[in-house]
Amino acid sequence: MSTPSRTGGPPPKAAGPPPLPARAGRALLSARMPTVAVAALLAATVAASAALQPGFFSPYGLTSSFATFLPLATIAAAQTVIVLGGGIDLSIGAVVTLSSAVSVVLMQGDDARLPLALAAGLATGAACGLLNGLVVAGLRLQPIVATFATGSMFGGAALLVLPKPGGTASPLLTEAYRMVVLAYIPVPAVLLLLLWLAWRVLRRHRFGQYLYAVGGDAGAAYTSAVPVSAVRVLSYTLGGLIAALAGTALLADSGAGDPTLGTELTLGSIAALVIGGTRLRGGSGGVGGAVTGAIVLSLIQGLVFFAGVPTDAREFVYGCVIIAAIALAGLLTARAAQRPAFQGANR
Amino acid sequence: MSTSTAPAPAAPQAPERPSAARRLLRDPVAVSAAVTLLLWTATVLHSPSFAEWGQVVTLLTVASFLGVIAIGQTLVIIAGGEGIDLSVGATATLSAIIASRFMAGSDDGFLTAVLLALAACCAVGAVNALGVLVFRVPPLVMTLGMIAVVTGFIRLYTGGRPEGSAAPLLRTLVTGDTVAGVPGVLWLWLGLAALVIWMLRRSPFGWRLYAVGGNPATAYLSGVSPAAVKFAAYVLSSLFAGVGGLLLLGYAQNVYTSLGTDYMLNSVAAAVIGGTALIGGVGGYLGTAIGAVLLTVLDTLLRVTQVGGGEWGDAPRQIIYGAVLITVLTAYGRQRRLRQ
Numbered sequence: 221m222s223t224p225s226r227t228g229g230p231p232p233k234a235a236g237p238p239p240l241p242a243r244a245g246r247a248l249l250s251a252r253m254p255t256v257a258v259a260a261l262l263a264a265t266v267a268a269s270a271a272l273q274p275g276f277f278s279p280y281g282l283t284s285s286f287a288t289f290l291p292l293a294t295i296a297a298a299q300t301v302i303v304l305g306g307g308i309d310l311s312i313g314a315v316v317t318l319s320s321a322v323s324v325v326l327m328q329g330d331d332a333r334l335p336l337a338l339a340a341g342l343a344t345g346a347a348c349g350l351l352n353g354l355v356v357a358g359l360r361l362q363p364i365v366a367t368f369a370t371g372s373m374f375g376g377a378a379l380l381v382l383p384k385p386g387g388t389a390s391p392l393l394t395e396a397y398r399m400v401v402l403a404y405i406p407v408p409a410v411l412l413l414l415l416w417l418a419w420r421v422l423r424r425h426r427f428g429q430y431l432y433a434v435g436g437d438a439g440a441a442y443t444s445a446v447p448v449s450a451v452r453v454l455s456y457t458l459g460g461l462i463a464a465l466a467g468t469a470l471l472a473d474s475g476a477g478d479p480t481l482g483t484e485l486t487l488g489s490i491a492a493l494v495i496g497g498t499r500l501r502g503g504s505g506g507v508g509g510a511v512t513g514a515i516v517l518s519l520i521q522g523l524v525f526f527a528g529v530p531t532d533a534r535e536f537v538y539g540c541v542i543i544a545a546i547a548l549a550g551l552l553t554a555r556a557a558q559r560p561a562f563q564g565a566n567r
Numbered sequence: 568m569s570t571s572t573a574p575a576p577a578a579p580q581a582p583e584r585p586s587a588a589r590r591l592l593r594d595p596v597a598v599s600a601a602v603t604l605l606l607w608t609a610t611v612l613h614s615p616s617f618a619e620w621g622q623v624v625t626l627l628t629v630a631s632f633l634g635v636i637a638i639g640q641t642l643v644i645i646a647g648g649e650g651i652d653l654s655v656g657a658t659a660t661l662s663a664i665i666a667s668r669f670m671a672g673s674d675d676g677f678l679t680a681v682l683l684a685l686a687a688c689c690a691v692g693a694v695n696a697l698g699v700l701v702f703r704v705p706p707l708v709m710t711l712g713m714i715a716v717v718t719g720f721i722r723l724y725t726g727g728r729p730e731g732s733a734a735p736l737l738r739t740l741v742t743g744d745t746v747a748g749v750p751g752v753l754w755l756w757l758g759l760a761a762l763v764i765w766m767l768r769r770s771p772f773g774w775r776l777y778a779v780g781g782n783p784a785t786a787y788l789s790g791v792s793p794a795a796v797k798f799a800a801y802v803l804s805s806l807f808a809g810v811g812g813l814l815l816l817g818y819a820q821n822v823y824t825s826l827g828t829d830y831m832l833n834s835v836a837a838a839v840i841g842g843t844a845l846i847g848g849v850g851g852y853l854g855t856a857i858g859a860v861l862l863t864v865l866d867t868l869l870r871v872t873q874v875g876g877g878e879w880g881d882a883p884r885q886i887i888y889g890a891v892l893i894t895v896l897t898a899y900g901r902q903r904r905l906r907q
Contacts (some may be wrong), residue, residue: 376885
């Protein structure tokens, strides 16, 4: 009596071929593979920095570290919003330089002009993003080439506004950026946290859901009544706006505008995003990973400096380390992506 | 045609072939050739000296560097899988720098220098392919990362100050009159173009390239190894970038570390203007060659009309360049609608 019931009829919970808890556990593990990789990279680089860089954890050291993290992390976040929606923006560096150039020219080192200048910079960034979005979603051009073309236009405009590096940021902005709250927490760290929290809110909002849907499969999203074109335009606009925030952070960090940084920033944003485990094809990943990737990139750059690498070899070593990090992230992301059911489930 | 006596028959709309004119209007090669002629006419109208044979040859010579570098770009893009090679600019610079150091202004080490330079470029291509095929890094990111590695290597190799100069032989080959008053570099470009077009259209490798770009799974099931084809495409891309770098060296005679930077995205633009789609499996080299000429003519036009110039600097030129690129692409570079 009891023997057949034990062997033949276990409760329906375990009836399916893979037991539910095991399946859930595996799903969690596979979806979080890129997160694990980037967390390991972060731990390794932070440990190495703490060992090699004197005073890394002092308030001053932390402030200057976070001050360099924030611009790249914000650009990476902007690029992530665009890539998640299935696009890519090669003009993002030019948007950053254009908006910061507009801000610094209007600011003229005067605190009274600060709000107006910041608003103008943000509006410029959003307008550039809107143009990108209209070209990509409206004219249906391939994003890589289209944003390369608009990037040329924005870069030209930045040179028109600010022909050579210069200008003076308002002292209020640069001083506030270097402040330390509660004796230990630098202002840029607080801003970074705010950026991440804003992303979490957006992620929960309907637009966040739409973003993943469009990036994952635009056709399926369209059939499910997602306004695909509108989502794309909005993702580029939002990306442009966040890029303008990055321009402000850059301005606050360096105290002056520089119209020639564009390409470098674009490359950095894409590298940070890929190290952070966001799929370049869209629909999978998140801002958290991109921000961590940006921090890892900045730390590696600092490490190469502090590890005593000869000046001429520095760039080469940095390039090799970046390639290795990207390859590692790529290997893990590709493996996780082989289980399509759980793509983009987390983060 | 415009008679409104009877309502148009609605049924045969689907199988109806578009008219010849309409097809021509949608053909990237025809459109880009027409735009090129238009831009050239505008240039000539502005300053008639540009219609002279010598000026045309100079213009084509400048276009040939972009054209040669874009050969490899076209192959990589056709091979599909989001294929793109952004490292071509850095690779071209690398090749020029290695060659100039080994040539050191004399013909003695000519062959060694050329072989060494091209071998270094092939190594870059092999690393690109390795990253894309084995480590599954997206090509855009892999080749982007290789820019940092290659420029870093150049810095390490030269210490920031490139040495040497082009061999006289290379100089003669590139700029000297060889046959019929046409410099050697144009004959070389013509030869390479014919070779590549033949290879893409008539050789088994070309067919495999399109097969892999169009649908890697089908190609694999038909007995083509997608990995081998893509590996070849990336190595060839770096090789042609290296050849382009050598030609640039022969033209400029001295090297600097940003020699090839402009060719990174312009080679992609030339390929796309010529009708090679970034999704892979579509396009050809004839279009790319015309695209290279188009971009060069556009640049020349903006220079001779001195848009901006003086206090404005390069800025207006950049803005117009971007706007024209978008306009040309809008003619045919558009993706399909979602609603169909």
